[in-house]
Amino acid sequence: MENMKGLRVLITGGSSGLGAEIARQLSREGCRVAISGRRREKLAKTASEVRQAGGECLELLGDVTNLAQVKSQYAQLKTRWGGLDWAILNAGVSDSRSAREFSAENYRWTFDTNVGGVVNWIEAVIPDMLAQESGAIAAVSSLAGYRGLPQSGAYCASKAALTTLLESTRIDLAGTGVDVVTICPGFVKSEMTDRNEKSQMPFLLETADGAKRMIDGIKARRRVVHFPLPLSLTVIYFLHNLPDFFYEWFAARFIKRKKKPYVDESKAQN
Numbered sequence: 166m167e168n169m170k171g172l173r174v175l176i177t178g179g180s181s182g183l184g185a186e187i188a189r190q191l192s193r194e195g196c197r198v199a200i201s202g203r204r205r206e207k208l209a210k211t212a213s214e215v216r217q218a219g220g221e222c223l224e225l226l227g228d229v230t231n232l233a234q235v236k237s238q239y240a241q242l243k244t245r246w247g248g249l250d251w252a253i254l255n256a257g258v259s260d261s262r263s264a265r266e267f268s269a270e271n272y273r274w275t276f277d278t279n280v281g282g283v284v285n286w287i288e289a290v291i292p293d294m295l296a297q298e299s300g301a302i303a304a305v306s307s308l309a310g311y312r313g314l315p316q317s318g319a320y321c322a323s324k325a326a327l328t329t330l331l332e333s334t335r336i337d338l339a340g341t342g343v344d345v346v347t348i349c350p351g352f353v354k355s356e357m358t359d360r361n362e363k364s365q366m367p368f369l370l371e372t373a374d375g376a377k378r379m380i381d382g383i384k385a386r387r388r389v390v391h392f393p394l395p396l397s398l399t400v401i402y403f404l405h406n407l408p409d410f411f412y413e414w415f416a417a418r419f420i421k422r423k424k425k426p427y428v429d430e431s432k433a434q435n
């Protein structure tokens with residue numbers, strides 16, 4: 166069993182939702198947490214909650230899509246703690262669009278964040294983790310990566326790409342002491358899902374519950390962490406294995422993806 170006291174943990178996307186809750190829960194277990202995000206005020210709010218509860222929190226303001234910023238954030242963290250034990254690469258975006266309003270820019274932005282943000286951080290942390298022969302890289306993908314959902318092409322494709330790249334990375338790093346954990350949640354309350362209609366999110370979990378399942382999966386070093394069970398079984402064993410023509414018929418009629426548009430608050434805050 167890993168000793169959580171003093172464990173050095175980075176959480177990207179720590180300014181809201183799952184990332185902020187993971188930071189609060191891990192700090193209660195005695196971990197030192199570093200949180201990254203673009204919204205200064207939200208990042209400061211999470212950090213102050215962690216400190217008020219007696220924890221240690223390092224705020225790393227910046228954008229995961231910018232490799233120079235990511236490397237400079239990692240340098241700050243290394244100066245403070247000497248290195249890192251867990252990298253929880255959680256930052257992500259979703260702005261659902263129908264292919265009838267196809268936007269290459271929307272795809273680029275989604276991939277830059279959901280895939281590019283993870284690979285930037287992996288490049289930053291991996292040399293030191295390999296040198297110390299220990300560490301966990303846990304990245305947050307999604308059950309949405311298993312099939313193309315209506316009006317979610319960019320998001321689903323980005324999460325499918327992420328799941329696949331993590332699988333390859335895990336195989337390459339086997340035996341080095343660095344573990345790779347892929348996290349595939351269903352629906353969890355957060356700013357992202359606040360923009361969805363509730364009726365479209367079966368088995369919606371509370372944020373604290375989702376964050377705990379993610380932490381437990383990393384502690385257990387599960388290769389792939391799926392939750393909640395009923396939605397995971399439906400997606401992985403039913404929808405994923407349906408013949409294409411039947412899946413597309415089913416998805417067009419029964420999967421609704423109405424969502425309020427994403428508003429980038431970071432531009433107004435900084």
Ligand SMILES: NC(=O)c1ccc[n+]([C@@H]2O[C@H](COP(=O)([O-])OP(=O)(O)OC[C@H]3O[C@@H](n4cnc5c(N)ncnc54)[C@H](OP(=O)(O)O)[C@@H]3O)[C@@H](O)[C@H]2O)c1
Nearest residue numbers: 178180181182183202203204229256257352353355356357
């Ligand atoms: N909630 C769900 O049902 C669900 C299900 C499956 C997977 N997920 C995944 O879980 C992760 C966390 O999402 P959430 O549900 O907690 O939503 P959220 O509350 O919207 O959190 C997203 C986080 O990502 C950060 N972020 C976005 N773009 C960024 C960028 N360019 N640079 C740095 N940080 C950035 C945001 O911070 P700033 O805006 O401050 O930068 C925010 O802290 C995402 O990867 C999401 O795809 C969520």
